[in-house]
Amino acid sequence: MHNWKRSILFTALAAFVAGIMFTGGCALAGRLGLKPGSDPLTPKIADAAPIGNSTVADIVKQAGPAVVKIDTVVVSNSGGNNPLFNDPFFRQFFGGVPGGFGTRPQVERGIGSGFIISKDGYIVTNDHVIDGAQKISVTIQGQSKPLPAKVVGSDYDLDLAVLKVNDSQPLPTLAMGNSDQMRVGDWVIAIGNPYGLDHTVTVGVISAKGRPIQVENRQYKNLLQTDASINPGNSGGPLINLSGQVIGINTAVAQAQGIGFAIPTSTVQDVLSKLMKGETVAHPWLGVQMQSVDQQVASALGLAGTRGALVVGVVPGSPAANAGLQQGDVIVKIDSKAVNSPQDLADAVSGAKVGQRMVLQVYRNGSPHYMPLTVGQAPAR
DSSP states (O other): OOHHHHHHHHHHHHHHHHHHHHHHHHHHHHHHTOOTTOOTTSOOGGGSSOBTTBOHHHHHHHHGGGEEEEEEEEEESOOOSOGGGGOHHHHHHHOSOTTOOOSSOEEEEEEEEEEEOSTTOEEEEOHHHHTTEEEEEEEETTOSSOEEOEEEEEETTTTEEEEEOOOSSOOOOOOBOOGGGOOTTOEEEEEEOGGGOTTEEEEEEEEEEEEEEEETTEEEEEEEEEOSOOOTTOTTOEEEOTTSOEEEEEEEEOSSTTOEEEEEHHHHHHHHHHHHTTOOOOOEEOOEEEEEOOHHHHHHHTOSSSOSEEEEEEOTTSHHHHHTOOTTOEEEEETTEEOOSHHHHHHHHHTSOTTOEEEEEEEETTEEEEEEEEOEEOOOO
16 A cells, blocks of 8 residues: 555544544543543532532531630639640640649630520530630620620530620521431531631541540540541530531540541530520439459459449449448449440440439349449539
């Protein structure tokens, strides 16, 4: 074949193949939502975080005005002038105040976050944000001056508090969502005032549910874990789902990156009405200190195994003391439920009601005993 004929044939074939590739590429781009000439590795702006017809920016624009900054004045012996050092979670996870704590009473300024739940000025935050404060002020987005706030109700064990501010106009609000419906991997948005930087927005997912952690003297049993950045000053702010509803109250930050915690709204909803009325939340209580049973303890007490909760202390006048529990007793059953660890007993008691009757099966000196008791109400802290 002549060279010029081969050249024409080759050119035609190349054009045909290129046409097929272009057509297929356009079809694939169409399925991916890309326009010709766009970078397939770059997501479309409109699809950055779709929520129906809304984006994260839309949700933040709607929810942001209801998120407030909380400033407190506290007289303490902690020393240091940085308001972040007043946050116990900062001290827990970041090692306290550089240079140590002073011994003279000092006026410290604390910071935190909160969110408005009613147009007439009720605000939810953490108890540790306002604990011990002599003065509380709330800054609402768009207002030039902070408003004085008073504590209406608070609960140490749940780390929840409700504040009240008075304003001449209806305030923006956030609605409570259902944290039980959240799944691990669902997207969430945190809004707050980390390090005093007001209305900071971070985005992440629910990393886990039902996390128990202890910070100083507070024992949390059912926290949401998220990788949305939560820092000192975020405490009390909302964790929001993609419907713009609050599903958690941001509470603690771990030293490791990407691990933060929030109180689920399933915990909040049960007590919110009481706190808004200034009522005390009743917590069931036995009045015992417990520890696990290890092999050494089991051998010393003549037990066949290591299941149960060892009583290491009994509070005088408590339900446990009134029932006759003693140091060295091992609780192995509460009503019909087996107690394999101290956590089993704590869970059973926390799920009971004040005034409820229970029967404990206890091993004392190698022999079983059955002790009826009435669940009491934990003393206020």
